Amino acid sequence: MKDGKGRFTVRLMVLLVAAGIVPACSTGSDVAKDKSSKTETQNPLPAKETLEPVELQIYGGRYVSEQGFMDTYGKYIQKKYPHLSFKVYSNMKAADIVAAGLPIDIFYSDPVAYPRDLAEFGLAYDMSALIKQFNFDQNRLYPEPIQVMKDTFNKGITGLPLAMRNVVLHYNKNLFEKFGVAPPRDGMTWDEVYELARKMTRQDNGVMYRGIDFSVHVIDYNQLSLGMVDPKTERASVNTAQWGELIRNFARFYQISGNEVGTPEAKDIMDWKRFGEKGITAMEATTFTSAVVTKELFDMDYASLPSFSSKPGVGSQSPATYIGLTASTQHHQEAFRVIEYLLSNEFQTMLSRTGTISALKDTAVNNVFGADVPELAGKNLKAAIPSHAAAPAPFSKYSGSVQANLWTPLLKVFTREVDVNTGLRTIEESINKKINELKADSK
Template sequence: MKRLFTAVCLLGTVALTACGGGKEDGQPEKQAKQVKEAPEPFTMTIYAAGVKPEEFDSRFRKALESKFPHVTFKFRTSGKGSSIQELVAQGDIPDLIRTDIPSLKTSYIDLGLAYDLREQLNVHNYSTSRFNPVFVQEIVDVVKTGELYGLPVPPYFPQVLYYNKDLFDKFGQPYLKDGMRWDEVYELAKKLTRVDGDRIYRGFSAGTIALLRDNPYSQPILDPKTDRLANPDVWKTLFENLKRFYDIPNNTIAKTAVEEGAVFGQGRVAMQVNQYSIYVNLPPELNWDIVSAPAMDGAPKLMPQRGPAYWSITKQSKYKSEAFQAIMTMLSEEVQMQDSRGGIPTTLASKEIAANLGKDHPVYSKKNTGAVNYYAPIPPTAKREAGLADVPLGTQQNLVANTFQKVATGEMDINTALNDISEKLRKEVEKEKSK
């Protein structure tokens, strides 16, 4: 009878329950329940220089706290006494840091924070193919030894052509369209540069710092291999193309490169090539729109752009796996769709997300945001070869823009200007070598 009883009890869960209290070979029946322990709570610190806490909260906090209820996310940004250099000196090192290409070396690698994300890619079976490849390429190129120190976080800043619709109406010109060339823009600039009574209306302006740095050839300033200006012939073409606009009578460039980038918002400039950005504060009364950046003969039909920032993990973090999962959440399709609909261009390769750019933004929902994605982003500029002294990008871009300023005002001819840039770059490299 004992054998029969045992056999019946083994028929299934229902029978086993009905036999309650049964014993086999005198041993109590063990329950098969497994209780999943709740993860231990901890605090993860995220540092992003220049990002307001309100922006971090609106873009990322809800998604993070929903996904990781056991984690307290402490956000820090730059300010007095809280630069990343000061935090590192105090031993107060964050788990996650938002890096960018110009400061990757000085504010991440040289501070001893660098951590290769390839380990986490393998652990979490995460593919970088979901991103636009040019953004991943740039952070790999800047290191040159194979490490991946970050994943691209929006926004990036593509070049577009802004135009003042009221001035086009005033002077009887049809509105701009995507896919225009520089020569077409030049002819329009001549027509739209007018003197009306005591007012001068300029046909064209440019954010010269961004335009020259993020140029249609993706041409670097400092040569990747030698201590001089890279490819002066290409730079001559870029200078000549831009200078002709400032040779138009009454289309005089502003006193400084910074002022030139700001004149469009004053309402007396018909067109301006500059970066697309929801952080640009144009007056609400300005009746403007955008089209794709003009294409240049001989240059690739791609969109010049200033690349994104990157989410990076510090090697000192005790929570590297959790930090990578936080990055996965902040760069997810859901979060990037929210970003895109809010007017922030995506770093993902998703055409659907790109197509939703600005749909929920109070201003950009009424603009031609398709201009941003009319051309694919151009590959990043070539970086200095490993082992060579480099010059901070900020120094390079200001040198080029300020020298062009002298060309545009007639203080210096183009050949002299390019030679001057090359010599000053050489001196800057020597300074870096002596550090």
Template sequence: MNKTVLMKGVMCAFLTIALTACAAGQKSAEPGPSGGAADAEVKQPKPPEPVDITVFSINRTTEDAFNKQYGEAIRSKFPHVNLKVVVNGKGTGIPELIGSNTPIDILYGSVEGIFTNVIDYKLQYDITGLIQSRKYDLNKLEPSIVELQRKLSGGKLYGLPVWTATSGLFYNKDLFDKFGQPYPKEGMTWDELAELSKKMTRLEDGVQYYGYVTGPGAQMATNQLGLDPIDPVTMKSNFTSEPWKQFMQSIVDIYKASGLAYKADELDVAKSRAAFEKESRVAMYTNYSGGTPPETMNWDVVSVPSYKNAPGKGPQVYPNYWYVSGISKHKEAAFDIIAFLSSDEFQIPHNRKGYATVLKDEAIKKQYGQDMPKFKGKNVAAMFPKQPAPAMNYTPYVRNAQNVFQSAFQKHMLEGIDLNTVMREAAEQLDKQVMDAQGK
């Protein structure tokens, strides 16, 4: 073979090998896991698939109110979610939804709603696994609110809180100025309130002024001693027990300290509240459901007074919980929504709008209502008890107990029936209501 031809063949072969090696070298030199456009394309997460989520409002919140309070924020955070709300009402209750195979992914409402709208229809679902897999931090929540949910769920967790009711001793500053009395102070006892109420109760220029009014039923349902109105095991009323009689006596004593002979209208809860908020004839009023005086009143607030045998203990928490439905086909998506609603991202602005936070962060609590003019300069921190009383053992009949207790208070005050008798009759009435409800 010609030497020239041989050399050309060798050089071609060498060049081919070199080019192949070069190409291989270039390929191995492409960016690895640390960056690069090609890698970014591979690792780009897929957008979530669209999902339909139906929310059931236990407390009959209107759709418009739902959207303003929750819906707009949920849709903004989860654009892939097609959100629908069903409001509890005639023809749209849980039985009708189940009967028509309507999806239910989330249910929400006040604390006692778990029985009649979740557990009674076997819609509960333990979210403990989702809390772990989604790495949700329960420690950021107010511990007493988590404790109550565990009690409601039999040691499990069926839901997460989104907001809670505040409580406080509200007072009309103008009335205290008018009568030359010092304003209520932080850390008062109920005995001290009774003395102050007595000084502020008077008839002047034909107008009857009252030192203090309350809703005894609401006070019972959030009682600062952690008393159970119904034994959760026997389902019998506890109203004949000595602690409950003493609790009733403590409310009665404040009213009787004024020396007034009350009429029915003066003990009606709605009319008592109107006398405080609209007529400015009441100096002090305790609220346990998150309500506050109107903007037109010159008001402020201190913590609810405490009992000598439970110093510093505030009322029990009264939260609004959101539940993942046991029949939901989208439990993870439902949980993610609930987790978002109980996160700092949602809680901070929600709290500033006047929906009390469920987070334990004191700095966030102090921002309560600050986007609303009526809260400017008010002692809002007082509306979050530093030591909420231990949560009672809730039963489906707490609302019955509340109404019966309210009725017993009025009967004692108006008819003069002795306390032992009205509490015994209240217990009998409550027991009958429970037995009737259970079909016994």
């Protein structure tokens, strides 16, 4: 990706959005073979809970530290359940944890990391029995992320959303005031924002100002609900008319004179720096980012993501940070108690107040979004809350692994080196080649 792994991680931590997953056992390939045919609810549930001290093993990805987990989640859980303690696998790859035969009780992860770090090792665990036993009302949660897990892995409820993301149009209020142009508003179409981008792309006092930039998320979580890989055929699914509509929409913005990419001034397609660090771009479409990160540079505000004429009023897909148990846990009830608390109105309200989008649909919880962040006071925060989200795109276990195969061919489309149809054929060939390599490596 061109978004920058380090920067993206820092922004996620600022927003208190975590990511991760769980493993355990012997070698990855052997474990996957041994467990793939077994029912993931094989471990019997204890007859009753005890309050004996229990240490739960947590995996949230290589970039999640124990201190970070404790500050965001652990210390609050321990107030509720003092008998629980936590060991967080930090600075470790999931494959290494699995190879060492270490147990993982709880994972939290984004949907890309899930198949790479958990499902491929046969550690997916269906929590349906626990949900029923604890009388947990999953209807309180956004349903789309749960359905993604069901559709993709066919193993029941292997993860519940812990926090949500939503692609939002961010804008530099100072630039719009400087040039006397009305800023973007909720409910605009991409055609309207295209004209706005043309107005805001200009040179002033030797500085070239850009109208708009995009992050990878406009593609990853696109409004047309398009996936890159068909989960049934396990082949690329990008050479279609709908993908052509999606790419043409964003290509035209990067063909505005002065707003080009692939130049010395703007080498990469997707780059937060031009907007959030240099302050030379008027608008940026990306997942919600707190105004805290730009407060020293400019005043930032938000508008809902513009919609396609073919999907009026439809926003981005709203992927989740997932949390769940793994097949290696021996502490089913204690681990689920943790999840139950983190998805309680009490904790989700606290999370919402810090500027993390809640996994709950609850209006009262979402109405206090960002309330504890002074820099968000007076901002159009309703634009950040998923309302008319696009349906989840089909998600394959290969989807995360082939994302990098999109961007080089796409740059050639945006710079007019090739036309859209040629670009989509090239992307399709590149993705299928990568899938073939992944399948060969797994044998």
